[in-house]
Amino acid sequence: MVNNNTADNGMGRRTYLGGVAASAALGLAGCVGDGGSDSGELEVLHGWTGGDGADAVDALTTAFEEEHSDVESNFQPVGGDGNVELNTKILQRLTNSNPMSSFANWPGNNLERYRGGLMDLEEDVWEAEGYKESIQDRAIDYCTFNDKMPAVPLGSHRMNNLFYNTTAFEEAGVDAESLDSVSDFLDALDTIDRETDYTPFAHGMRAPFLGLQTWAQILTSQSGVDAYMDFIEGNGDRDAIIDALETLREIQENYINADASSIGYTTAAQKIIGDADEPSDAACIHGGNWLYGMFRGDDSFNYGEEWNWAPFPGTEGIYFYHIDAFVAPGSNPSREQTITWQKFVGTKTAQIEFNNLKGSVPLRTDIDPGELTDFLAMTYEDLTDSEAYPPTIAHGLAVEPEAMNDCKSAIGNHFMGPYDAEAAADGLLDAVSQ
CATH class of the missing domain: 3.40.190.10 (Periplasmic binding protein-like II)
Structure with a gap:
């Protein structure tokens, strides 16, 4: 059996809908800002709990740890059913003023659930690494929210x-x-x-x-x-x-x-x-x-x-069009380590290592398709050359x-x-x- 970030864990229809409703109902306005202490540990939550998702995130985190062996890191899977469990855990942590360093999530309108609780990465990550020139414009737009840039995109899935x-x-x-x-x-x-x-x-x-x-x-x-x-x-x-x-x-x-x-x-x-x-x-x-x-x-x-x-x-x-990204909360407990991690997410290494296993494609504009599998190389070309890019509703x-x-x-x-x-x-x- 192959599992993924929307694993079949027996969650019923009412539980699923209730979890989404609970997540959507919580608000963060005014709860956290851009300040915060520095614990020294990078704590990252994600929803890839099994199968290809686990393999992909393991490749991603292993590459990070090899490149940044000086950063103490703690990568935690919180799995199941379209990020419902992950979103609930994130919102609980943020509303209890116990933020993690970074978390995997969808950008775009999904970030509304975290309004008032996100870190601005524009200067320290996007401008410092030149990502506005090397990441596709559409992804840049979806990673911009509430006059901030709190997210760095990791890869894109085609839905149709x-x-x-x-x-x-x-x-x-x-x-x-x-x-x-x-x-x-x-x-x-x-x-x-x-x-x-x-x-x-x-x-x-x-x-x-x-x-x-x-x-x-x-x-x-x-x-x-x-x-x-x-x-x-x-x-x-x-x-x-x-x-x-x-x-x-x-x-x-x-x-x-x-x-x-x-x-x-x-x-x-x-x-x-x-x-x-x-x-x-x-x-x-x-x-x-x-x-x-x-x-x-x-x-x-x-x-x-x-x-x-x-x-x-x-x-x-x-x-x-669908995007996976990593998002940084405000009042960040490990600001410098979080910046190091978010910079890494946007690198060629990170995007190739993760997406080749996950079945998604990098969002950088300078990827050599030869570094991707045949199916993903074709999908990468479609990502850059299609006639329309309607955003996923689900x-x-x-x-x-x-x-x-x-x-x-x-x-x-x-x-x-x-x-x-x-x-x-x-x-x-x-x-x-x-």
Whole structure:
């Protein structure tokens, strides 16, 4: 079993939503500033607790410790379910005036949950290391918040991927690269269902962000990038939103694994790979390219041979944008050590060591693609050359934490069986219009 930062740890729907709601409800305004003592120990929290995530962060921290052996460091995994546990721990620590040195998190609108509690790294890190010239402008924008630069980006995941088992598609006579629309995709799923013994679409529904992120791809494919952008800006087309939900319902009612309601994405993705005890029994899965980080850990499941990928049908030329970063709190307990760490996060060494194992790509502009794996070298080129970069809604960039939580609640309450497309659409629209 391959685990990741959104591991399948048995957390139910209500617990998941409650954890997100608790995180979003806390506020930090006025709690901490840019001052602080210097304990001498670098304490860093992150959410990569198993599998490829653990391997990637181990490579990152080992490289740091080798380069900065004089820094006493303490790297702590706090894992599970889309950063819910990590965010809760961070907010508890910050509101109790017990900040850590740095923590892994999503930048962009996600930083709203830490408003008033972040350190400004612009002068000591960004300007000192010249990162404004060597990191992509889009990432710079997302790492700027409340007139500060409290974060340094580590890597980017593309969200609009369809990963597929080549044997299943060949057996069904389906050409993944020819799927130009959601209609084509539904026809392909139906063909796989009729012509093979594979489950057409591997899916996990235990956490509602999985349905939310798939719905976002469907909306974009059926109605265009502008329809998605209008939605996250609070001007969504209700009919288009319902149409996308109805398509998601068709997929979930007819083409997914029978245990979808009780599993998360790692268990779903394992159905594509299979293992010695349970051979592969699913044809494809949608997800961020962290799934590549899972697949690469299996020496018998090789890119271009046993598995391949295509853009989610109808999203060719689009890079659905997601970022991982490290963020520094204000009143920092180890200011100098934190600055040393945040500088390291932006280096070529850090970004290559971490991303090659995690399945994400560096955000520096001066990376030699030859230093990345073949799949990631291709993704790095897409990161720089795509036509549009809509921000992910399920991972903190597109909307503020409370709205993101409410979007997940709309899916969790109305679209994980039984299905109510109109109620889910109203919940989604209400979430982004506040």
